[in-house]
Every structure is written in structure tokens, then in C-alpha cells.
Amino acid sequence: GNRVVEDDGVVEVEMEDVGKEESLSSDVDEKKRGNSVEENEEKVRPPGRVRAMTSFESLKSEVCLSFYDLQYEVSLGEGLQVAVRRVCRCCDRKNPEGERSGKKAVLKGLSGRLSAGRLAMIMGASGSGKTSLLNVLARRYTRGVKGKMEVNAEEVGNSKFAAMAGYVMQDDTHLPTMTLRETLEFAAFLKLPRAMSREEKMARVDDVVDVMGLRKCQKTLVGMPGTGGGLSGGEKRRLSIAVELVVDPRILFLDECTSGLDSYSAEEVVHCLHDLARLGRLIVCSIHQPSSSMFELFDDVLLLSEGRFAYQGPAKAALEYFEDVGHPCPRHYNPSEHFLAISGANTFRRTEISNGSLDAGEMARLFDEYDERLAPRYGPGVAVPLRADAPSVNDIIREDEQRRGEHPIHELYLLTRRSWVTAIRDRMRTVARLIQTIFSALLIGLVFLQLDNSQASIQDRGGSLFFIITNQAFLSMMGVITVFALERVVFLREKSNNMYTVESYFLGKNVAEIPFDLVFTSLFGTILYWMVGFQADFVKFIIFLAGVICGTLAGSSLGLIAGALFPNPQVATAVAPLIMIPFLIVAGFAINSQSIPVYLLWIYYLSPFRYAYEILYVNEFRGLRFECDNDPVSPEDSGLFSRQGPPVPVPVIAPGNSSCVANCIPTGEIAISNSGMSDVEIGVNFAILLSLTFSLRLLAYLIFKLISRSSGV
Numbered sequence: 001g002n003r004v005v006e007d008d009g010v011v012e013v014e015m016e017d018v019g020k021e022e023s024l025s026s027d028v029d030e031k032k033r034g035n036s037v038e039e040n041e042e043k044v045r046p047p048g049r050v051r052a053m054t055s056f057e058s059l060k061s062e063v064c065l066s067f068y069d070l071q072y073e074v075s076l077g078e079g080l081q082v083a084v085r086r087v088c089r090c091c092d093r094k095n096p097e098g099e100r101s102g103k104k105a106v107l108k109g110l111s112g113r114l115s116a117g118r119l120a121m122i123m124g125a126s127g128s129g130k131t132s133l134l135n136v137l138a139r140r141y142t143r144g145v146k147g148k149m150e151v152n153a154e155e156v157g158n159s160k161f162a163a164m165a166g167y168v169m170q171d172d173t174h175l176p177t178m179t180l181r182e183t184l185e186f187a188a189f190l191k192l193p194r195a196m197s198r199e200e201k202m203a204r205v206d207d208v209v210d211v212m213g214l215r216k217c218q219k220t221l222v223g224m225p226g227t228g229g230g231l232s233g234g235e236k237r238r239l240s241i242a243v244e245l246v247v248d249p250r251i252l253f254l255d256e257c258t259s260g261l262d263s264y265s266a267e268e269v270v271h272c273l274h275d276l277a278r279l280g281r282l283i284v285c286s287i288h289q290p291s292s293s294m295f296e297l298f299d300d301v302l303l304l305s306e307g308r309f310a311y312q313g314p315a316k317a318a319l320e321y322f323e324d325v326g327h328p329c330p331r332h333y334n335p336s337e338h339f340l341a342i343s344g345a346n347t348f349r350r351t352e353i354s355n356g357s358l359d360a361g362e363m364a365r366l367f368d369e370y371d372e373r374l375a376p377r378y379g380p381g382v383a384v385p386l387r388a389d390a391p392s393v394n395d396i397i398r399e400d401e402q403r404r405g406e407h408p409i410h411e412l413y414l415l416t417r418r419s420w421v422t423a424i425r426d427r428m429r430t431v432a433r434l435i436q437t438i439f440s441a442l443l444i445g446l447v448f449l450q451l452d453n454s455q456a457s458i459q460d461r462g463g464s465l466f467f468i469i470t471n472q473a474f475l476s477m478m479g480v481i482t483v484f485a486l487e488r489v490v491f492l493r494e495k496s497n498n499m500y501t502v503e504s505y506f507l508g509k510n511v512a513e514i515p516f517d518l519v520f521t522s523l524f525g526t527i528l529y530w531m532v533g534f535q536a537d538f539v540k541f542i543i544f545l546a547g548v549i550c551g552t553l554a555g556s557s558l559g560l561i562a563g564a565l566f567p568n569p570q571v572a573t574a575v576a577p578l579i580m581i582p583f584l585i586v587a588g589f590a591i592n593s594q595s596i597p598v599y600l601l602w603i604y605y606l607s608p609f610r611y612a613y614e615i616l617y618v619n620e621f622r623g624l625r626f627e628c629d630n631d632p633v634s635p636e637d638s639g640l641f642s643r644q645g646p647p648v649p650v651p652v653i654a655p656g657n658s659s660c661v662a663n664c665i666p667t668g669e670i671a672i673s674n675s676g677m678s679d680v681e682i683g684v685n686f687a688i689l690l691s692l693t694f695s696l697r698l699l700a701y702l703i704f705k706l707i708s709r710s711s712g713v
Helices: 025-034 037-044 050-053 078-089 089-094 096-100 131-135 159-162 179-190 198-211 233-243 263-278 315-324 335-343 361-373 395-400 407-425 426-445 455-497 502-532 540-567 569-585 596-606 608-621 668-674 682-710
Strands: 004-007 010-015 063-075 103-115 118-126 146-151 165-170 251-254 284-288 302-305 308-314 350-353 356-358
Touching: 004 350, 010 063, 025 540, 037 179, 063 284, 078 302, 089 315, 089 502, 103 131, 103 284, 103 308, 118 131, 118 335, 131 263, 131 284, 131 302, 165 302, 179 198, 179 233, 179 407, 198 233, 198 263, 233 251, 233 263, 251 426, 263 682, 302 315, 302 335, 308 315, 308 335, 308 361, 308 395, 308 407, 407 426, 407 502, 426 502, 455 540, 455 569, 455 608, 502 682, 540 569, 540 608, 540 682, 569 596, 608 682
Parallel strands: 118 284, 118 302, 165 251, 251 284
Antiparallel strands: 004 010, 063 103, 063 146, 302 308, 350 356
8 A cells, every 4th residue: 555654845655565475676686786766866866856846736545557458459451451461471470360350469468557656667669569558558549459447446437537647648749839838827727627716727837837847948939849949858748748737637648758858858757757656646658768767766667578568566676577587687787678678579589688589489488477477466356455545436536527627618718819829929920921922912913914904804804813712722721731730739639638629629720810811811902903903993892802801711621621631731732732623623714604514513513712703703894894996796696694595705806907807895794794604693602602611611620520539539
């Protein structure tokens, strides 16, 4: 059991001896090695770290996580991969049953126990199953999982378990435009209960900042990797832990907690975890290869090889155990490297270590030794060591569930505010978009500068309007894909931690982004409208801006769909034109509506850019008169009343060719009729365009919802 001791204001949780029959460590061996946990802490621990821990809450409730006969299988898929395995018989010799059945066993009947107040690490070579075991224990993997998991000898559902556990991903995913302090405050407002006042939540953030040693950098922007500035790798990792620590979880899982960090930063992180465990939390992390000094900070080791345990128990006893089974660790040798060589032997068939080679047969003997000597201690028949006053799981969960939640309106406000702040602080993106808007407007305006009312201007006006729609659609679509590629991983992490709902995130993102679309599109349209020389009518100018803005919003809606469907931004950027082009082809400029094949009419009716182009075209040409050098033709003579009548091409006098005699188009109404738009109603088109834009965004939301579920969040 555990007992809580208070010494000079510092709360510590001491673990009683496991028992003589379970203890594999010896005090004599520890003195010989001269690197005990206590000596190492005094030698390496940063000054003031223990004192900082006094400001954080100490958990008095004991939590013991037990698991029995855990099995985890993954599907190998279909197609080429399975075909190769059928051809390659050598694969069948490795895992005959799993390979032939199209499934691979990752975890093979694991049983174990983890207790509060201790820091445990899951070790193993690449492919040994350490990350899978961590994710199964954290309830991140549910498909293909068999076995039983209990908390304090009681089975707990996934949703209830999530209320008492936190999870830190391997990658530090945070918005680069937010400061460290703002990131923690955002997590505090969304994770802590509504009953807590703002002052109490800020006090909790202060405590977490002190615990993780982040006081000096709390006003520093997180920063983008590879751009210079921002937080260091160790600070980002501690920030990731701090975000989960805001709600003071009883169990904390970390995937590769030292990955990508230098030795000093990695040791700082492990020191923080060690101190947190001493305050009554159960902390479990997967780690690849800790240094000797880091290894001494861990209380328990779970060593995996090929999905099976090679060792499980106290870290101090591991060296003695492997010495007893014939694989001693050389003097002055990193224990973790020694264990990694042992666990990787079955993966790579032969690994040279200090006492010779370890082949698959020897690895099988180690498995047998574990099954005989250690496995019986963690079986389902062994009583879970709990204090008599240990609370029930329902009491713990009831207390923890009260910690979480936020009012939906306030949740939406926080997400909208963060999106707004992120967009404003992303100066590079804002400046780039401003330059892009002005440059595009000036370029198109110079190409179609001050169109006159000649016959040739009819085609020029139609072309300029279509290019305006195309330009805005593509720019808005690509912009959304680029931004969402950055935020996608942040969204999935925060959603997996139940910080907010998909509805709140999606609505907040739209509310924050649409004003920027309105501003930049209005600037683009204002510059372009007067440069091209469209009709100098204020009402028509407003309709023109509204049509361009609606087309821009439709393009960004398609960008949301592409960004949600394809997690890789390169793939999304490559696929985006394939989504956009069919809608643009049938918009009305490249082909007349009567000429569209029947089997493509559904695209014509669903194209938002068709309705936007028709709005701009009818708005501009209605009431416009063109110069003619010969007798004009009336709509009655041409038979060009509406789309139902077959269009009759009207010849136009070629410039400078006086020998060519033909009727001209004197009014914009005839041009509208020639284009098959005589029955277009601007108000109806606006209603349809807004409905299609809303439908596209609704589809993007549904895809967001789907990917959050498929990602296990």
C-alpha cells in the first residue's frame, strides 16, 4: 500500500516494500553500483523543483490499474500487401496463423499491475508493441482489443476512464501563434468545471506553470518548428504535459516522452514526471532508450519483446533479475541499452551484446523464465494491494467528472476568440493574403482596363467576370487547405481530450474566418470593379461585391472538405483542383447551358460558381448598351428569348473589315439571352448560392465529425 508523508511542507508518497518474496533487488548491489535513486536525485535534480511541488494539489485517493490477458490484433489489409505475403513464404514461417488470416497479433496475452505514486516506463525495441500497449491501457485503441482492464479491482467503461486519465501524444501539437500561458488558460477554461471562478482557474494555471518549471517562458509564443524563436523542444514537451495536468488527472499516459529532445531537456521532463508521481499520481510512459541517470528515476519497468513481457517489476530489481537468468549487465553499462538489446533480439534475429549473441531460442527461454517467475504475481487470481480506506471507482469518477465541462456558449466564445487571435497574429499569412489580393486585382484590372461599349467588349466583360470568380474560388480554397493542415492535428488532440465538441470548433472557426473573407474579397472587388470599368451604379456595385463574396465562401467551403478528407496538405492541394474544375467548367462561360451533356447536368445544377457567375453576368449586362455600326437585331428576330429557345449565333462585324456586313448586339439583354441566362433572377440565384454554400459547409462538418470518430476521438 501507499502512505502519505508530509515533511517541512513537502508532500511525498512513499511505497511500502513489495514483500520479500517479490523483491528482486539487493541493497548490497545498489551500494556497489553507487547510483541509487536517492543519490542520483540529489546530484541531478534542479534546485527549487521540490519546493515548487508544494503549490500543487496532492492526490490522496489511491488508484491501481490492473490488466489481464490483454491481446491486440491489427488487420494487415487487402490488395497488394496480402498478395505479397501469399507469394513470400518466408513471411508465413514468421507468423503462420496471423499472416495467413490477414491479421497480426501485436500484444499477446499480457497481464500486469500499475500503482499510484510510481513512475512506470514501457520499454522495448521498435516493433515490440510498447506504443500499442500504452494506447490500449489508455483506451485509445479499442478495435481488436481483448482482455480485461480494471481500476481498483473494478471494471470501468471507456468514457468513465477518460474522466480520470490524461494522455500526452508523442508530437507536441500546439498552435504556434498562442503563448504558453494562453495555451494553458484555454485548456483550463475548457477542462475545469463551470463552478470554479476565473480566479481559481488562473490559480490552477499558476500552479501548473510552477510545477513544470515554465514560469520564465509563459509569455513566449509556442512558435513554428524550424522557423526560429518560440519555445524549445523541452519546453514544448513540458507544455504538453502541463495541458493535461491542468485537470489534475489521477492517471497520466505519455507516448515517447523524451523523443526528439536533447539529454538535458529529456532529463528535465523525466524529473517533472518523477515528482508528479510522488504526489500520488500514476504515470505511465513509453520510452525508447533512457540514459542511465534517467533510468534511476523510474520506479517500474515493463520490458516488451514481440508483444510479450520479458520483464515486469521494480526498476531496481531488473538488473538482478536478468543476472539470475544468465544475462548480467556489464559494469558501467547503461541498463536501458542492455534491456533494449535483449528485447530486440527476437525482432532482429541476432543482436550482439556483451556476453555473446542472443538468438530466438534464447529469447524463448527468457519468455519461459518470465512466465514461471514473474507472471504468476500479476494474474487474475492475485489480490490487488489496496488500502482499506481506498475509495471506490464510482466515488473517484464522480469526483473527477465534476471537474470537466464548460457551457456551450462560452465554449463557442473561447474557440472563436482563439481562432480570431490566431488569424490576427499570423502576420505572414495576413500580409501574404493582402499582397495576393491587391496583386490579383491590379493584374486582372490592367488586363481588362477600362472596357468600352464596343462589340468586342461583350466577350471581354464575360471573360473578366468568369476569371474573377475562378481567381477567388481557387485562392480561398487553397488558403483554407493550408491553414487547416496546421490545425488538424491540434483539433484531433484537443477533441480526443474532450476539450470541446466538433460543433463548437467548426462553428467557431467559421465565425472567425468569414470576416477576413469579407474584408479581403471586398478590397479585391472594389479595386477591380472601377479599374475594369463596369457600370458606374452603386447598387450594381454592391450586387457585384455580394456575388464575389458568395463565390469566395463557396470556394473556401470546398477547401474545408478537401482539408478534412486528406490529412496530408500536399495531397489535399493536388486533389483540390479536381474538385473545383468540374464546377467551373459548367459555370456558363466555357459552355452554354444548352450544350452541356445530359449526364453532366447534375454538376451544372449543383455548381455554386454557375450561380455566382450568372449573378455577376446579369447584373453587369442588364441595362447596358453597346455601339453598333449597322442595323441592330432584335430578340424577336433572333429567336433568343430564353434558355428554352435554341440559341442563334449573331455575327459581329470584325474590326476593320468593312466588307463584312452583319447585325450587331445593341443591348446587354440580347447578350444575356445569347448566353442562355434570360430567365435568371438575381435574388433566386443568391438564395440558391447561399443554400449550396451552407450545404457544402454542412458536408465539411459531417466529414469533421467522421474523422474525429475514425481517429478514436
